[in-house]
Amino acid sequence: MKIDRSERIDERHSAVRTYVPDARFSATSYEAIRALFKEVWGYRSHVANMFSSDFRSSYRGTMFGIFWNFALPLVPLTVYIFLVNLRVFPRHDGLAPAIFIGFNVTIWSLMTGMITRPIQVLKSRNKESMKTSLPISVSIAASFGQLCFDTLVRLGLLVLMMIYFAQWPHLNIFGFAGALLVGMVFSLSLGLILAVFNVIIPDTSRVVTILLQYGIFMSGVIFPLTSLGGLVVLEKINPFAAVIKSSRDFLFTGRHSDSIVLLIWGGIAFILFMIAMRFFYVMERRIRGID
Template sequence: MNDNIKIYEPSNRNKGFISIIRDMFADLFTSKDLAYRLFIRDRKAEYRQSIFGILWAFFTPLATTVTWIFLSSSGAVKIEGTHIPYPAFVFLGTMLWSVFVESLTTPLLQTQSTKDILAKVNFPKESILLSGFYKILFNTAIKIILIAAVLLFYGIKVNSGVFFFPFVLFLMIFFGYSIGLLITPIGMLYKDIGRAIPLLASFAMYLSPVVYKGGTAGTMAKIIELNPVTPLINSSRNLLTGGAWDNPIYLLGILGVSILLFFIGWLFYRIAVPIIIERI
């Protein structure tokens, strides 16, 4: 008769911080294939029984672009100081903003869409985060193709700065994703978070240089200047259109904050989400 007794305990109990971090990276590495399968599954499900398919990802930015072009051309709103044609300026701004907002909302949406699976099957939670990141990169690649078409249409010349554009764009995605990752556990507990994010994002767009450049004086100009999304959008748009970096020191600060937020959010997600799933 076997007298050995096996005791099961929560996986993170009695584990040190270093051990938890090691497990996080190990699970991230081993979940790549599962994340890819989840990504393919979600893409097929998203565009099933849809006439326009992936084009839905661009209707909102395009609608915003058309609205502001109409307001500008009709004289209702006077936009000056753009170094490229205004339609191209606002199109690039809305596309870049949509990349940031998608990065911000994806961790919560991705986790909510898989909560039924999480409640029944034990698998690395990192695969959910990674599949969401794949989704962002996929949609961003399509947006870049459209942006390139607009640049060609307006004959906008680029220079060597365009080679730095992917790095700034990735920083924008990373920054938005890190914030989204941090608020995901709270959003899983309170649905108000998921409903509030699109409303706040719509308001925050007008505090960013998306459809106009930041002002030169006043409170509004100061808010836009301090907004961390401002140098990300301005630098991305400038590097695409022959311009220069916008506030590179601030960009380095955003990179540092993003790394810190990402690891805090990842640790919070890994510990909190299994507990939250059991509760809901």
């Protein structure tokens, strides 16, 4: 039987397609964390450019320009300081009411921002990211730049209030940094998980918004939980309340009366972080439609 030469050539050069399992699905938590940090570091110039672009666009075309970037983060604090001047809030833990609430609101805004920003970024930039090779983790990292800036502005006002009220801190730097790290890790982990769920179930972001609006009263931000009767138990079972109280104690008294609670939440935050990073790493390409 004679075989045509062109058929032999096609048979020799025919492509073989091999299907392999998604490599990300088999990644460990450690591999996921290393890969995500490597992504952000590799795109660090993009992170800086995206933050710079968002920072300028927030005041572009306005009369007062960059002034708004400093004024708007202070609005929540100034509202409560105004209420303090009306003698709505008493003195707590030996702190001036303005400092007590100003500090609490600053830490609360930082923690809740690390939850809501991943949700917002994934919701608003998912379609954009699907058209490019830019990882969503880079967009989330860039959004945290604005959150850090807002926090620094609020801390600046807090320092001025401490000078005005002559309320000098007795800083335990390691304790304060540890408490703040626990809160940030817990919030980031929760934010990454909820961001993915919000893509699948769009009602997630609305539920989170409602819970956080009530949560500010259940976390000792405005009134100490010790003054709310039975709700004092939330100081231990509410991670936001535990972190805010611990970081405030370490900053202003240099010690903390219940470090065991903070250590427990630190362990929970670490476990949640390991789960969240792998979950986000596995799901990122799937929600972008790549895998």
